[in-house]
Amino acid sequence: MTPNGAFAVGFVLIALAVSNPGPRGLALLVVLTLAFALIELRGAAAIALRRAAIVVLPLAAFMGLVWVGFVGEAPYQIASAAGGTRHAALAYVGGLCGRLFLIVAVAQLVVLRFRALTPLQLIRALALPASVKRVLVITLSLIATLRHAIDRAHIALIAAGTLTRAASLRNVVHGWRLVQAVWLSAVTIVLGRMRDKWPVENTVARLDRTLAGGEARLFAGADRIWLPIVLGAGIVILLADRIGGAF
Amino acid sequence: MARRELISGPNFSGRSGALMALLRDGALAPESFYIGPYSEAALSGLTSTVADEIDIYRARDRERPAKAAFAVLDIAALGRREPQTLSGGEQVLLALHCFSLSDYGALAIDTALEQLDRANRAAALDWLDPRQGSVETVALIDNRLPPALPGWHAIERAADAAAFACDPRQMVAALGRHDAPAIEIRGLSFGYRRGADIFRSVDLTLEGGTAYRLAGPNGAGKTTLLKLLVGVLAPNAGDLLLGGERYRPWRSGNRAIALATQNPDHQWCGATLRDDLARRRAAFARHASALSDARIATLTAALGVASLDAHLYELPLAARKRLSWYWPLAGALPWVMLDEPSLGQDMATRDRLAAAVGELTALGYGVLFVTHDDDFADRIPHRVLAIGGMQVKAM
Numbered sequence: 005m006t007p008n009g010a011f012a013v014g015f016v017l018i019a020l021a022v023s024n025p026g027p028r029g030l031a032l033l034v035v036l037t038l039a040f041a042l043i044e045l046r047g048a049a050a051i052a053l054r055r056a057a058i059v060v061l062p063l064a065a066f067m068g069l070v071w072v073g074f075v076g077e078a079p080y081q082i083a084s085a086a087g088g089t090r091h092a093a094l095a096y097v098g099g100l101c102g103r104l105f106l107i108v109a110v111a112q113l114v115v116l117r118f119r120a121l122t123p124l125q126l127i128r129a130l131a132l133p134a135s136v137k138r139v140l141v142i143t144l145s146l147i148a149t150l151r152h153a154i155d156r157a158h159i160a161l162i163a164a165g166t167l168t169r170a171a172s173l174r175n176v177v178h179g180w181r182l183v184q185a186v187w188l189s190a191v192t193i194v195l196g197r198m199r200d201k202w203p204v205e206n207t208v209a210r211l212d213r214t215l216a217g218g219e220a221r222l223f224a225g226a227d228r229i230w231l232p233i234v235l236g237a238g239i240v241i242l243l244a245d246r247i248g249g250a251f
Numbered sequence: 252m253a254r255r256e257l258i259s260g261p262n263f264s265g266r267s268g269a270l271m272a273l274l275r276d277g278a279l280a281p282e283s284f285y286i287g288p289y290s291e292a293a294l295s296g297l298t299s300t301v302a303d304e305i306d307i308y309r310a311r312d313r314e315r316p317a318k319a320a321f322a323v324l325d326i327a328a329l330g331r332r333e334p335q336t337l338s339g340g341e342q343v344l345l346a347l348h349c350f351s352l353s354d355y356g357a358l359a360i361d362t363a364l365e366q367l368d369r370a371n372r373a374a375a376l377d378w379l380d381p382r383q384g385s386v387e388t389v390a391l392i393d394n395r396l397p398p399a400l401p402g403w404h405a406i407e408r409a410a411d412a413a414a415f416a417c418d419p420r421q422m423v424a425a426l427g428r429h430d431a432p433a434i435e436i437r438g439l440s441f442g443y444r445r446g447a448d449i450f451r452s453v454d455l456t457l458e459g460g461t462a463y464r465l466a467g468p469n470g471a472g473k474t475t476l477l478k479l480l481v482g483v484l485a486p487n488a489g490d491l492l493l494g495g496e497r498y499r500p501w502r503s504g505n506r507a508i509a510l511a512t513q514n515p516d517h518q519w520c521g522a523t524l525r526d527d528l529a530r531r532r533a534a535f536a537r538h539a540s541a542l543s544d545a546r547i548a549t550l551t552a553a554l555g556v557a558s559l560d561a562h563l564y565e566l567p568l569a570a571r572k573r574l575s576w577y578w579p580l581a582g583a584l585p586w587v588m589l590d591e592p593s594l595g596q597d598m599a600t601r602d603r604l605a606a607a608v609g610e611l612t613a614l615g616y617g618v619l620f621v622t623h624d625d626d627f628a629d630r631i632p633h634r635v636l637a638i639g640g641m642q643v644k645a646m
Contacts, residue, residue, distance in 0.1 A: 122300045122302050122303045122306070122330075122331075123298075123299050123300065123303060124302075124303035124306055124307070125303075125306075141297060144299055145296055145298070148296075148299045148333065148335065151335075156514075156516065158483065159478065159483050159512065159518070160517060160520045161520050162483045162505060163481045163482075163483060163508075163510040163518060164505075164518070164520045164527075164530060165504055165505050165531065165534030166520055166531075167504075168502065169482055169483065169484070169502070170485070170501060170502045172504070174504065181520065185519070185520060188519075188564070189516065192291075192516060192564050193291045196287075196289075196291035196292055197291055197295075200271070200285060200287055200292045201285055201287065201291070201292050201293075201296070202295075203275070204271075204274045204282075204283055204284075205282060205283065205285055205295075205355070206282050207295050207307070208297075210295075210307050210308060211295075211307055213311060217311060
């Protein structure tokens with residue numbers, strides 16, 4: 005499978021999850037996603053599911069508390085002013101968080117499918133215009149820079165006694181200083197690179213040359229099996245809850 | 252044709268500017284590889300793995316004659332690591348490795364080799380030696396080399412007498428006695444990843460009134476130990492005692508150690524020295540010795556900075572490094588920890604700093620410093636703590 009094929013499959017699966025399928029459609033979508041996960045990733049699928057759970061469970065708990073615990077009705081019941089039930093609220097929260105879980109899991113599955121590749125190799129293998137690839141690399145670079153800046157600011161403020169590593173009231177009071185220090189650090193790091201290193205080395209041109217190297221195949225191998233399956237299943241998923249009793 | 256430029260002179264004599272002028276004019280080569288003093292100028296910043304960093308610089312043109320490879324780092328083991336998480340020395344070694352695989356015609360190094368341990372520094376200098384023929388064109392700034400070397404063309408910069416006159420001894424001169432409590436490390440274990448311990452069951456006592464030099468090769472965990480003692484990192488197991496009482500800075504906050512980081516920009520908690528100082532005074536109000544405004548004026552004058560409102564990031568790097576000493580040398584906290592304090596500093600300043608650190612120890616303060624600069628260390632009466640085999644042993 006090529007990265008292009010995996011991203012296309014991932015895109016279709018996420019689009020289906022966003023399209024708000026009914027219960028039957030959602031069940032079919034889950035089966036399709038699990039099939040993709042188990043066939044293409046095998047044991048690594050568990051990592052994607054675990055990461056998705058880490059992202060979605062806190063949100064699910066919060067939404068459950070608000071909608072089921074406090075409100076006690078689903079939003080559509082409030083809109084119709086016909087009175088509602090906690091069961092409906094639970095179904096609403098479950099459906100929404102289930103779809104969100106699916107979206108995060110699919111994104112993780114696609115990336116993990118190519119865990120043997122480095123980020124640069126993965127981007128290079130995508131059949132995209134050079135400018136888009138460059139934007140992707142620089143976006144990743146900015147994320148890494150921000151993480152580095154957070155690390156720097158953490159060191160500074162903990163050593164200076166302003167923050168603590170563990171959760172504390174001090175961190176709440178002085179958290180804004182961390183934000184200030186992070187931005188100051190990030191700007192300094194980026195300026196340092198752009199002023200000294202990049203102009204001398206022509207570093208960004210090197211990046212372009214690296215991204216242009218190698219062959220980026222559009223679709224090949226298992227892509228030609230998965231894409232028709234996912235597109236065909238997509239039509240079935242969209243129609244599943246509209247054709248009463250057909251499934 | 253091989254060319255070697257060795258740019259020497261004191262701090263603020265315009266060495267870095269002269270190096271940049273050589274690079275920007277294309278006097279060395281149409282394109283040069285640049286290794287600056289800290290990670291922002293040693294690595295490309297475009298990659299999130301070591302393997303990708305190498306990939307960006309690797310020569311594509313097979314016709315071009317290859318340079319002799321500089322392969323000190325275990326690239327196979329580090330391939331998946333984020334370049335920014337490597338130690339300062341490892342980042343310099345990675346940059347040298349990248350250059351050796353590239354098709355750049357020239358290499359420019361601004362004090363970066365000072366971050367290397369003795370063996371790696373010797374390997375790097377040997378690789379750059381004109382007699383080896385490994386690298387064609389090099390321009391180098393290095394405070395630990397003599398101004399003239401065989402086979403190198405010397406460019407000597409004259410001192411600017413007015414700029415940042417710095418004498419750290421003045422900072423320490425007015426301090427009184429301060430008996431630092433002992434720091435006891437009991438059964439300390441730590442690793443960034445599960446199954447990859449850097450320290451395992453370390454037991455060690457650091458006595459006040461003593462200077463300790465933390466020694467070990469690049470990437471051994473010297474800075475990591477400092478971060479554990481200050482509370483930036485939490486150990487996986489073990490405890491600290493300060494003056495015989497349990498001390499957990501990672502939970503309750505640092506209240507005993509003034510740290511100067513290797514890269515000075517890792518320690519500012521404000522945009523100006525005034526902001527930085529105000530925050531430190533507020534944070535340590537209950538624990539630190541009083542630091543009067545008059546004393547602060549003395550301190551900054553001793554470091555050659557006229558105004559507390561100077562924007563830290565607009566000062567030259569060597570000046571920022573000097574300012575990174577002001578909090579440790581202010582004597583507000585009983586323990587002083589210095590990570591590569593002499594980095595990028597000319598010999599005169601380095602010697603004054605060593606004298607100041609020695610005087611601080613004589614006053615009863617505890618000092619722990621990390622340096623690969625043997626000349627600097629030899630000027631301070633100290634004990635050596637060797638890191639190796641997941642242990643820290645007093646020698």
